[in-house]
Amino acid sequence: MVDVDGSFTLAALEPSEWPRVRWGQLGYGDPLVERSYAASKIPLKELENRAIRLLIGQQCSLPYLVPLAIERLEVDPLLGGTHYEGDLFCAVWRVDPGFWVSEASLWKRVRTLSDEFWRQSKLRPDAVEFLEDRHKEDYAAFLANQRPSVNLDGAQ
Numbered sequence: 001m002v003d004v005d006g007s008f009t010l011a012a013l014e015p016s017e018w019p020r021v022r023w024g025q026l027g028y029g030d031p032l033v034e035r036s037y038a039a040s041k042i043p044l045k046e047l048e049n050r051a052i053r054l055l056i057g058q059q060c061s062l063p064y065l066v067p068l069a070i071e072r073l074e075v076d077p078l079l080g081g082t083h084y085e086g087d088l089f090c091a092v093w094r095v096d097p098g099f100w101v102s103e104a105s106l107w108k109r110v111r112t113l114s115d116e117f118w119r120q121s122k123l124r125p126d127a128v129e130f131l132e133d134r135h136k137e138d139y140a141a142f143l144a145n146q147r148p149s150v151n152l153d154g155a156q
Contacts (some may be wrong), residue, residue, distance in 0.1 A: 001149070003067075008046030010061045036060060044068060048090055049079060057097040062099050066092060070109050077117035086135055089117055093138040097145035114139060 011018045018040045039051040056065050069092050078085045100107040
């Protein structure tokens with residue numbers, strides 16, 4: 001896990017990554033690329049949840065953004081990013097499985113938080129059906145992608 005000062009931007013932390021995103025496969029002018037690039041210029045501590053969700057969804061800067069997302073989800077597991085309550089969690093569950101291989105302690109934190117997420121969702125009868133339909137598949141994929149080198153004790 002990377003520990004950084006929240007006043008840094010992703011563009012400053014990964015200077016070689018962000019020009020590639022800006023001029024990459026999607027090309028200049030694509031709205032997704034433009035929003036991602038704009039978010040890379042914002043200090044980490046000032047990033048909105050929707051920007052974190054967007055960037056994690058694009059698999060960008062995961063060593064910096066996944067811990068930030070986890071910190072926020074520890075405060076509110078049903079936190080919404082853009083589309084619905086819990087969409088930040090969905091983005092974390094969709095992180096490339098290869099990331100978790102080297103980040104077993106983060107995987108364990110997400111697993112623990114996931115249990116709390118499901119507990120809280122059950123306390124909201126109006127949201128249970130909506131949440132379960134949207135999230136069960138992503139959560140199942142997160143669990144299924146657990147690598148043999150990653151265990152719940154955080155050892156590799």
